[in-house]
Amino acid sequence: MTDPARPVLRMRGVAKTFGLTRVLQDVDLTVRRGEVHGLLGQNGSGKSTLIKILAGFHTPDEGSIELDGASVDLPLSAVDRRKHRLRFVHQDLALLPSLTVLENLLADDVATGPGIRPRRRRAELARATAQFDRFGISLRPDTLVRDISRLDRAKLAIARAVSHLGDDDGDADGAGRGLLVLDEPTAFLPHSEVAELIALMRAVAAQGTGVLFVSHDLDEVLTVTDRVSVLRDGQLVGSEDTASLAREDLVRLIVGRPVSVLSAGSAPVSASQERPRLQVSALRGGAVQHLDLSVHPGEVVGVTGVIGSGFDEVTQLLFGALRASGGSVAIDDLELEARRLSPATAIKAGVAYLPSDRAVQGSAPSLTVGENVALLSLRKGGGPFALTGRRLERHAGKLLRDLDVRPPEPALAYASLSGGNQQKAMMAKWLVTGPKVLLLSEPTQGVDVGAREQIFTLIAEAARQGCAVVCSSSDLDQLAQICNRVLLMRRGVVSDEVHGEAVTKAGLTEMLFADAVVRSPRATSDA
Numbered sequence: 001m002t003d004p005a006r007p008v009l010r011m012r013g014v015a016k017t018f019g020l021t022r023v024l025q026d027v028d029l030t031v032r033r034g035e036v037h038g039l040l041g042q043n044g045s046g047k048s049t050l051i052k053i054l055a056g057f058h059t060p061d062e063g064s065i066e067l068d069g070a071s072v073d074l075p076l077s078a079v080d081r082r083k084h085r086l087r088f089v090h091q092d093l094a095l096l097p098s099l100t101v102l103e104n105l106l107a108d109d110v111a112t113g114p115g116i117r118p119r120r121r122r123a124e125l126a127r128a129t130a131q132f133d134r135f136g137i138s139l140r141p142d143t144l145v146r147d148i149s150r151l152d153r154a155k156l157a158i159a160r161a162v163s164h165l166g167d168d169d170g171d172a173d174g175a176g177r178g179l180l181v182l183d184e185p186t187a188f189l190p191h192s193e194v195a196e197l198i199a200l201m202r203a204v205a206a207q208g209t210g211v212l213f214v215s216h217d218l219d220e221v222l223t224v225t226d227r228v229s230v231l232r233d234g235q236l237v238g239s240e241d242t243a244s245l246a247r248e249d250l251v252r253l254i255v256g257r258p259v260s261v262l263s264a265g266s267a268p269v270s271a272s273q274e275r276p277r278l279q280v281s282a283l284r285g286g287a288v289q290h291l292d293l294s295v296h297p298g299e300v301v302g303v304t305g306v307i308g309s310g311f312d313e314v315t316q317l318l319f320g321a322l323r324a325s326g327g328s329v330a331i332d333d334l335e336l337e338a339r340r341l342s343p344a345t346a347i348k349a350g351v352a353y354l355p356s357d358r359a360v361q362g363s364a365p366s367l368t369v370g371e372n373v374a375l376l377s378l379r380k381g382g383g384p385f386a387l388t389g390r391r392l393e394r395h396a397g398k399l400l401r402d403l404d405v406r407p408p409e410p411a412l413a414y415a416s417l418s419g420g421n422q423q424k425a426m427m428a429k430w431l432v433t434g435p436k437v438l439l440l441s442e443p444t445q446g447v448d449v450g451a452r453e454q455i456f457t458l459i460a461e462a463a464r465q466g467c468a469v470v471c472s473s474s475d476l477d478q479l480a481q482i483c484n485r486v487l488l489m490r491r492g493v494v495s496d497e498v499h500g501e502a503v504t505k506a507g508l509t510e511m512l513f514a515d516a517v518v519r520s521p522r523a524t525s526d527a
């Protein structure tokens, strides 16, 4: 029988170096059975590397790992991962959109065998339904994954991982239920939906599984975890009971110093009285039914709402990443028909766009950091010959240092930068073009508290230089810190607006709450 007090994971003295860079040093990490354990740290602090060691992707240079009290060989083999029920849910969720919920749940069988055998279908359906019921998930097994919401996809990915943890050969006392590693599964979810995933994590831990949860969202971490471990520059700087930590303590552990901007809020930039830099009239497309919007030089306007309200599509429409069906967009004296907008015309008109799905839309992962950062400035500088070789490296290197991208090394493969540093590099890429209009979609998703502060400063600086900024986000804290005014969208139209002193997290929460009250019961349950 498994000792219930025995940790599901114990890492000791783990170290990892890439080339000359020491990424992890002497890391001890313990996850207990039935606990949700947060793993935190700034961008580039080594969290993903630690997880990749657990996934058997990297071999540590030094250190040992015990799973359920048993020492395992390194690199961790698939056999050991399966034996000790070590499962992962990564940010991309790894679901197959063209298959059904049930087929995804059984993806291992589908991938390696003839699919779901007809005579077992009934049994598999019953098992899936029981699994969903156990965790309070309402998903129809026959629905195609491409037709379900982002929240349901995240739930499905977790249910799939857990279904392998709770196999019938578990110990009679329920011990030894393994370890579920969640690597930022909430990063692309609106804040209003995260609560449901938090409930799911707690339900998983309640069955005896250890949950290791990586997130940059401190409120989320303080709500769901029992303990947290913090990495700074590859070293473990603390493992603490969450209940004993105040938010400021956690920030200090992560960043190594207090971060004043989080409590004080950055001073909002003030809009001038000049005529609008960006004028949007009767824009429609996607879920957006009708949008009129004027943004002055120096003004930062937020757009928020619940999923399906269209708030997250406004910036995509303005950039031409999503085709508009009507309306017009004027930037200074240039009038454009919204239907004719494409990313190329938008860039030419002086529009910069930082999408939320950066890995897919925002960058060229196969190029180096320097090439990515210089992509647009090359275009601006008069063709592909404007900056080459050493000049390109010098130019990109300066930008990277200015923005504190770590490491500020233009020759590195872009894909090897940590998530938050990729985000800062993309911000650098756009800001060198001196845009008239800056469009942001969830600009600090997956970004640590220190980098978040730097990105806010960059946004304020862009506004100070006369940029008109539009930011689609469900992060009310972020909107309160950067915006002069925030629009609330409901069913494709603007239903409310807050501005001036009311742009605080409390003011925005109140606006959303008032909106939820007036929405129909069906719409409210979607929130």
Ligand SMILES: Nc1ncnc2c1ncn2[C@@H]1O[C@H](COP(=O)(O)OP(=O)(O)OP(=O)(O)O)[C@@H](O)[C@H]1O
Binding pocket: 018, 021, 023, 041, 042, 043, 044, 045, 046, 047, 048, 049, 050, 406, 407, 416, 417, 418, 419, 420, 421, 446, 448
């Ligand atoms: N394969 C690799 N080759 C070279 N350097 C790497 C490689 N993988 C990671 N690194 C470097 O190791 C450091 C730690 O990266 P890691 O991805 O573990 O950070 P992280 O804490 O997960 O960051 P984030 O929160 O931004 O995802 C970074 O400086 C990164 O550039």
